[in-house]
Amino acid sequence: MDIGIEKIGFYTPKQYIDIVELAQARNQDPDKFTIGIGQDKQAVPAVYEDAVTMAAEASNQILDSDNKSDIGLVIVGTESSVDESKAAALYLTELLNLPENVRAFEIKEACYGATAGLQMAKNFVAAHPDKKALVVASDIARYGINTPGEVTQGAGSVAMLISSEPKVLKLTDQTVYMSRNVGDFWRPTFSKTAFARGKFSNQIYIEFFETLWARYQKEFGATADDFKAMLYHIPYTKMGAKAMRTLDGKISAEKYAQLQTEYQASIKFGREVGNLYTGSLYLGLISYLLNSDVKPDDNLLLFSYGSGAVGELYSAEVVDGFKDNINVQAIKSVIDDREKISISDYEKIFSDSIEDGQSVDPETVTGKFYLKEIKENERLYSAK
Known part of the structure; x- marks a missing residue:
């Protein structure tokens, strides 16, 4: 039986900074960042974005009413967990209107978590050929302002639907x-x-x-x-x-x-x-x-x-x-339709956060899914 990736989607935040401008702001030779590190731009997540919202955005790109009902396993691989106990995958089941008869959990092992989820999903589908698994990698890489690792920050999510009908990649x-x-x-x-x-x-x-x-x-x-x-x-x-x-x-x-x-x-x-x-x-x-x-x-x-x-x-x-089963235009739009922000604006966003008792104005949200508020230290999410 063939098993692999049936669909794959991608999301990254709507704002980014230019790496040359970051180098100049840090009094560094831009070539050190663009050539030595090999980066040109860096995604900057909004205050209402986190591993959960980005996972929902990427997943929404590949899910529809037909394949949602076939999902029996939801795994989120992340090292940017929003809770020490509750799995990001549980928030997803509600935001994406997934069925209740699924196993949903989170895997943490630095940058390996999504691969662990992929291999686990492969085994799940082998045992349940009529079922599909949703595996999502979702993270915000943070090292801090003016630190050696600052140039290697970023944010985004990749969602993969694993099934016995691989239409993109066969494992x-x-x-x-x-x-x-x-x-x-x-x-x-x-x-x-x-x-x-x-x-x-x-x-x-x-x-x-x-x-x-x-x-x-x-x-x-x-x-x-x-x-x-x-x-x-x-x-x-x-x-x-x-x-x-x-x-x-x-x-x-x-x-x-x-x-x-x-x-x-x-x-x-x-x-x-x-x-x-x-x-x-x-x-x-x-x-x-x-x-x-x-x-x-x-x-x-x-x-x-x-x-x-x-x-x-x-x-x-x-x-x-395989290309017929990837939403090429949606993925390219995610990358192309972004706004460059200044280094000073990025620094303000980096240090900002939603605290307990605060909520977000939906009018400021650029995506579909967002952290609506934190109430009694509980994170509450919503979809526009």
Whole structure:
């Protein structure tokens, strides 16, 4: 039985900052950010946006009255949880009018959470072929104003409908994974911003890729020539390039050059949005599918990494007619129809928040779903 992605959707906030302007405001050489880090723009979430609202926006792009009734599992992968107890997936079931006879929960493991959800959804559909699973990656990457990690912030969500009728990407059974307790990145419960050992995190990321690629080749008798492209977790677009460099000299020069070309297609949207944490790999997938010459039956290799750390390397096959099952115009509009704001406005938004007893004027909301108010410390959401 084939299992994979039937539909995929994407959302990012309506406002962004220009990375060159951010560099100038921080007295940095813009090339350090645009070339050294590989970013052009950075999404800025509004005060009424969070992991829940963005997940709802991305999911709403791929759901309709027909497929909603078939959903039996809802998983949100996030490290931007809005509650220490209640899962973001539960808010989704109400906002999206999903049936009650579903399992709904949240997965946390840094940027790996959505991949864990995807693999769990695959197993669920294998056991329940008549059911579908909604897997959503939704995050706001925050490091703080004028911090070393500020240039690698961002926000957005990717929603995937997993079923026994994959119309975008068919998942194979070829996967390898590993886990290790590593202190490269963490966010204590008391902090709204993350802590990271940047160089060490890059080192572990590359080490995980090298280890998993060697293991994948040995276990499945694979070579780089088996894949049209290798897609990476890309919290900033130069990070995947660092992992790819480990292939230089180990595969043919022609294949290496071809993989680099494919990689450029996969990072186009990431350069425009910034860090999605759990969604970064899957935004790369969307970018690749819409900006490359990929064809049906092409094989892709996907590298997922979550600091702390868990890594997984798995393969998938592009399905015939995949572009007909992606709302290309909606996704491109999400990216193109945004407003650039000044660095000073971004700094004000960054430090703003909705506190207990406060509510949001619906007239100020640009999307469909929003945090309406916080009442007695309970977050209440609404749809326009």
